[in-house]
Amino acid sequence: MAGRFTRRAALTVPLSLFSARAFAFGDGAAFHPRLLRAGNHQPLGVRSSGAGRWSWELVRRTSAPARLVAAEVAADQPALQAEPFAIWAGDGDPGPLSAAEVRGLLRFMRLGGVLVVDDSNPASGAFGRGARRELARVLPESAPVRLDPGHVIFKTFYIVDRPVGRVLGPPEISAIVRGKNTQVIFLQHDLLGALARSGEGFALETEPGGLQQREHAVRLAVNIAMYVLCSDYKDDQVHAPFLMRRRARQKP
């Protein structure tokens, strides 16, 4: 991944992008990373700004419209079924979900929603384990599986070799796949942490660090957004020869 990326470029993107792009009528069809509230309340702190940054990066880098103001949505509220995407993040065990939350998440999944489970503290892994345990109650018939490196999520916009976030984390992503759709994506990389903002800069340092890691985290976020918006578009046969040639160029 030898991309041309500088700190200057990352920090001096004109704010005019917020308003210059003609979005869909209103914001109804635009990408919208909503923060899921389920189980024990876990304040996300500075990471909650990562959702807005996710949209911002998507709008800056791609043609996709996005809502820049993040929102919270409760698992037991009908609003969860209003849009097909949500992020469930935390750093500790979320505890048991209530029956209403299980029902709400089940309805969300049945409609085809996509949920990203982002462990803010991968070192302990408590949140990730707890989320898997609770989602097993929601979708008992669907166990998480490791996504193949050729999965479309790694090529929806950028060609991504491995997932990274604020931390390097494991080189793979596990997910719950129902039918042909990847519906729950488990990240052990603190993706929101990589996107979180504080003032004019990023709020949290990456580990082990470097601008490239941050850039790759952003690219993963963009790819996940594109997966939500286009599903498996990049798996279409028409893209196959191009992508094969590009991967070959990347790995001489």
Next chain:
Amino acid sequence: MTFATLALAEGVPQLTLFAVLGLGLVSLGFLGFELRKREGAAVWVLLSGVLALLLVAAAVLRPARVNTRGVSVGAKVVVLVDGSRRLLLPSEGKTRRELALRAADAVSKHFAGARVTLRGFGTGELRPLVVADALAHTSPSELSDESDLSGALNALAQEPGERPKAVVVVSDGRLARPNAALDDASLRELSSALGAPIHTVAVTEQAPRDASIRSIRTSGATVAHQALALTIEIGCAGGLSCGDVPVTARELRQGVEPFVLAQGVAKMTGETATVELSITLDRAGARLVEVSIEPPEGDTIPENNTRILSFSVTRDRLRLLHVAGRPTYDVRALRMWLKSDESLDLIAFFILRTDDDNTETSEDSELALIPFPVDELFTEHLPSFDAVILQDIDAVTYKLLRHLPALANYVRGGGGLIMVGGPSAFAGGGYARSPLESVLPVELRVGEPPFDTADFVPRYTEAGRSAPVLRGLTELFADELPTFTGANTLGAARPNAITLWEHPDRRAGQRAMPVLALDEAGDGRSIALGVDGTHAFSFSEFAERAAGRAYGALWDGLVGWLMRDPRYEALRLELSGPCIAGLPAKVRLVRLPGVAGDVSLQLTRLGPRSEPVVTKNVKDPAPGPLELELGVLSTGGYSASARVGAAPPTRFDFACERGGPAWSDSRPDPERLARIAKQSGGRAVSSTQVSDLPVPDPIEVAAERSSVPLLPAWAWTLAASLALGGHWYARRRQGLL
């Protein structure tokens, strides 16, 4: 003529005769056994015994004298007259039909002593025929496409009652069955079931000077986008010199000139030549293909130089092109629905990056993006798609503008188009005043904001409520719709377009602004959907009430209607009978249950001119199938568009031919008639030699019969008693008791 016979008395069953004979023989046996060693007077015992037996038998059977008076009647003769439309071919200044009827009349007169029945034969049942009536008026619609003599003879053999003593076939010999290749044994079988000779009368023996399309064969099923081989046999008869005959296959389409599918040349070395044309029909449904030849000078029958074939084109898979200007939840919903249908072959292109976007890399190898192949898609590949979905894509920015004329022609040529709303759709995408606007169901307004962002709930129109295209949706939610954020600014619906949803607040001229409208455009169909929020049917609190099924219900209907799926049509149209040029034609309308209202029908000729040739309106017709007279039509392809109430119209394409398959081979075949006659023991003659036909012998038929007993029953009984007494006396004398 009178004659007499002996018979048993009436009421005595035949079985009694056998019983009496049996008992008599047994009695004689016993008597012989008793007398075997006796001599002299034993002969009196034997004689008296035999006499007694005979008289007892007579007393039981009571024989009677039957006097019969008979009459002689003519033999039954059936004259079968060829009832094929082929006999309308000209011959000797008349038609073969007229010659055949006059020959049949001559046969009737020749067989004046016989009982002659005239029947017409074609492909169906035998029909009674009255020569005078048929000569006065024969409607071609009463005639058949073919002459099936085998079927007619089988039907005759199976008729109850008296069998004919002779059958006379009057035809030109160009029979569908028995065909020319049938061997002699099979021909003999034809008459064996009848048990009568078949005489034949050839109405003409001279082939006209004619170049024609003898037959067109296809191999395999007709599947859209797949090549289909047409094997065309060209014939040249009557001494016409044909040489090279150009052959052209064209698809007849509405609103545009016929589209040339293939051309070839039949090189005539003998009487026939075969040319194979490979054609590809891109659109599914009923498609009309006209195959024509350029005949040489001197061709006397122009009607069989063109055939119009109706193909029911199926799809292997529906091939859709989905082009979206930016990825949104609306794009996602449509893509996921399209991909979930295995019967769809989806080719999708989404614009994921614009020139203004900063991807933070200059290395293409780090991006999974490919160039949008706009030129390739809209030139080379466009005909291969059954429908194109343009979703919120800017025609100017993405260089679609130069392809819009081709895209409009594609729709007029039978393709489907759905324009889905968004900021860059309709006028916002540069489509206003473009060639594509002319095939959209709505006008596009310029000089106004191309869209607004106000929340609104669309309203069903009357057409929307009754349209089968939205029935799936109305079954789930009645006439309730979700709230949409914003709508494209659309103009008024075009004159024949149907608005299904309209805006509750915004106006387009005097009427509410259309939100969802559909229309026919030439041979194709188009849909305008002026919102970018139908994903609300798939993912929203509203959608959750129907578990997300509403999205599929909406798009199943839209794509199904676009592709003329009969499930989404308000009625079914079909011809009441074959359409023969020059004769009145009728169509039959079958309305779907629940679809009511006035019926209107417009008939247009397929081709560039779209003025209706027939218009019909029926006010509130009674339920059930409805037949509409179309009047007399000329040769060609037609498109009938019928509408019930406010529901969208249904289209039905059909062809009218003058000769059709019946005229494809104009040569008479007297040799075949001669073979049929020979193998059945009959005689083959021409129409001027009817008097040479042998007349079968008359039949004697009993007319009066009387039965008189030889003696009264009491006399037989008395005689039998006396004979038995005599026999008893003779036995006593011989000491046999």
